Amino acid sequence: MVIRVLEARDRQRARSAPPPDGHEIRILLLHANGMGGTIRTVFNLAGHLARTHDVEIVSVVREREEPFFPVPPGVRVRYLDDRLPRRKGLLSRFPSRLVPKDEAAYHWFTLRTDLRLVRYIRSRRRGILIGTRPGLNLIAARFAPPEIITVAQEHGNLSSHQPQVRKQITRTYGRHDAVVTLTQADLRAYERSFEKARRDRPAVLAQVPNATPRLDGGVSPLTAKTVVTVGRLTWGKGYDLLIRAWAHVAARHPEWTLRIYGGGPRQDKLQASIDKRGLCDRVFLEGPAEDVGAVLADASMFVLSSRHEGMPMAILEAMSKGVPVVSYDCPTGPREMVTHGHDGLLVKAEKIHAMADAICTLIEDEDLRRRMGANALKTAARHDLDVIGARWEDLLSGLVARRHALPPAGPLAYGPAGASEDDAGERPGSPDAAAPHAARTPEGRTARLSQSA
Structure with missing residues (x-):
């Protein structure tokens, strides 16, 4: 009626x-x-x-x-x-x-x-x-x-x-x-x-x-031994996978740290996973980032560990700061944003050891990291507002x-x-x-x- x-x-x-x-x-x-x-x-x-x-x-x-x-x-x-x-x-x-x-x-x-x-x-x-x-x-x-x-x-x-x-x-x-x-x-x-x-x-x-959003701060010098990721602490973001991968990274490069920015319902479970693996001084849940531009400008790598995405803004934000990206090739988005070997690395979705190896590749090859960072800036420019x-x-x-x-x-x-x-x-x-x-x-x-x- x-x-x-x-x-x-x-x-x-x-x-x-x-x-x-x-x-x-x-x-x-x-x-x-x-x-x-x-x-x-x-x-x-x-x-x-x-x-x-x-x-x-x-x-x-x-x-x-x-x-x-x-x-x-x-x-x-x-x-x-x-x-x-x-x-x-x-x-x-x-x-x-x-x-x-x-x-x-x-x-x-x-x-x-x-x-x-x-x-x-x-x-x-x-x-x-x-x-x-x-x-x-x-x-x-x-x-x-x-x-x-x-x-x-x-x-x-x-x-x-x-x-x-x-x-x-x-x-x-x-x-x-x-x-x-x-x-x-x-x-x-x-x-x-x-x-x-x-x-x-x-x-x-x-x-x-x-x-690409316009963020405060300059381009990252890529000198800090820091890897960051930004997003809600939900199952879909795959931070449980990333923490497991980081256990392998930390064994090879204990001087590097992972900082996860964001809030959400899985914070306690993620912290428990960090504690279980003895990563308390290697992986940090930082809470929501008040200044994403400053966070990314202090990083040397950005990681996306999502199980699924639309078109993740965080990738473009990282690229706009000249930060290379390591991302799971999840549906959808990363494959159309990251050119493997050019401005970042794509990893088969949800593979723990493959993610750890890709992160270590950029840690160990500073020249590659810098080339990809420079190319990331050009990629971000094509998505200018x-x-x-x-x-x-x-x-x-x-x-x-x-x-x-x-x-x-x-x-x-x-x-x-x-x-x-x-x-x-x-x-x-x-x-x-x-x-x-x-x-x-x-x-x-x-x-x-x-x-x-």
């Missing part, structure tokens, strides 16, 4: 909707005041877009007084469910009815957040709405008014989601104007999922990588143009689904490239809502 009422309203709104407009950009984020790669990436992008757009980050919850990362100039932050007073209300006692139970952040959502999210999304009258995780993208796809352009951004990778979540993604994401992945590998995974399920795909499937920001600008302006059913003013910086960044063929901004996918009109969104009800 509710869906039918919304569909009727959307049909009425579609008839009187103003022309599509991309000036207002709203980015849905789970908790803007927290810490993590997705939050840092969103702030980075929002700051760039705020140069020419009206940008607001919409945080679903607020459980910390102030943002951990500085809010970029020109960006506003809105909180839908402010939990600081600790008076959550009756609706907060009930679980979400809109977010899949297998969604990794399901425990953050309640019936209260459902209602506030839907109310906010339905209140929008113009502009672009960008979601940043499956739960938010699914709600936006179902409830966004027809005049709103919606973008589902993937900050992890499709295979990292639970099967029921992936099923809902392939069933629902086709209602979005665009789905944006971080890597080409994940873009292909999304393509295959829509084809296999025989579901409608969004008008645009695009890949836009993360940008101005370069990646321009691709986002072109993507968003292209979506507005599609809604107008007119070709964009110029070529877009993203390639058609399945094309590489260097593809010299047709761009989706050309009439031929746009032909397979109909322009996403407000009426089209309403029609898809009707079909899925």
Whole structure:
């Protein structure tokens, strides 16, 4: 009944909707005041877009007084469910009815957040709405008014989601104007999922990588006998594997230390593993890094031991300081960021001895370490915020143009689904490239809502 009422309203709104407009950009984020790669990436992008757009980050919850990362100039932050007073209300006692139970952040959502999210999304009258995780993208796809352009951004990778979540993604994401992945590998995974399920795909499937954040401090001299890693202390980051590998490194190079920066639920277990292996003076859990730039500038190597990733910002941060990278070749991200033997070393995923050997290779060969550090600087430059920001600008302006059913003013910086960044063929901004996918009109969104009800 509710869906039918919304569909009727959307049909009425579609008839009187103003022309599509991309000036207002709203980015849905789970908790803007927290810490993590997705939050840092969103702030980075929002700051760039705020140069020419009206940008607001919409945080679903607020459980910390102030943002951990500085809010970029020109960006506003809105909180839908402010939990600081600790008076959550009756609706907060009930679980979400809109977010899949297998969604990794399901425990953050309640019936209260459902209602506030839907109310906010339905209140929008113009502009672009960008979601940043499956739960938010699914709600936006179902409830966004027809005049709103919606973008589902993937900050992890499709295979990292639970099967029921992936099923809902392939069933629902086709209602979005665009789905944006971080890597080409994940873009292909999304393509295959829509084809296999025989579901409608969004008008645009695009890949836009993360940008290199601009950090304080200079380039590392690569003289300290220190290896660092930065990230949440979770199972997915694989720090249990790294500690086991470091036991072998410490046996060969006891003068070197490993410093792990970040907080999270596995801190006690990781510390127990360090104690068990007698590494208390070799491996240190440093807690969250207040100044990531300074931490990396004092390191001679960065290690990524993740079991899975999207596109790890920490790799780009390390490279921007001229620090070579040793990384597990996990799905997805590292293979598209690190060129083995050029700016870092890739190691077969979850292999303990192989990780130890790769770290020791860079410890023992200072010339190789310095060559890779110099090349890492060049790699980071290709992901400069101005370069990646321009691709986002072109993507968003292209979506507005599609809604107008007119070709964009110029070529877009993203390639058609399945094309590489260097593809010299047709761009989706050309009439031929746009032909397979109909322009996403407000009426089209309403029609898809009707079909899925």
